[in-house]
Amino acid sequence: MTDTVANAEEFWEDFYRERPQIWTGNPNPLLVREVSGSAPGTALDLGCGEGADAIWLAERGWRVTAVDISATAMERGAQRAAEAGVSIVWERHDLQASFPAGSFDLVSAQFLHSPVELPDERAAILRSAAAAVAPGGVLVVGSHAAAPSWASHAMHAHVFPTIEQVLAQLALGPQWQVETAELVHTPSTSPEGVPGERADSVLRLRRG
Incomplete structure (x- = not known):
């Protein structure tokens, strides 16, 4: 295990251990908007955190594999899934080092931003995410496009990827169709x- 991977694991474990609950427990609105009404199938939730997206999908009939680097976050997600009465497969991965096997009808990558990722590593993870989409399936990528208006000067100095940059990083072939590319x-x-x-971007991409 490299120092970078070890540092990433330590960072996210410390992040989740700061409080008994970090996120609201509600699913990401961009994912809800892009997936609501879709016929359920197999789904991969990358960076699942405390499991809100995975639980929302499972409640609608999706067979979900949820992935995160933090064991603490996934333990919370598993507990909440049990309370909700849904079954989810939980896999711990540092996506800089390993990636879940298989192909999926839906791959969701919501706000995969990290202060401890390697240079260009997010682009490599997103390409792996695209490769995991089954023919006819969908990749949904939500990204921060800018710091919130109330954020510190240091946060505003951070450069977030544009929609065009994310598409360029994915380097998708002609079999892919862009169904949504929007700044929200x-x-x-x-x-x-x-x-x-705050400004976020959302991409919904369908594999032919």
């Missing part, structure tokens, strides 16, 4: 209660 502005409130907004 949503309200966002700081931990201190300062109102504002």
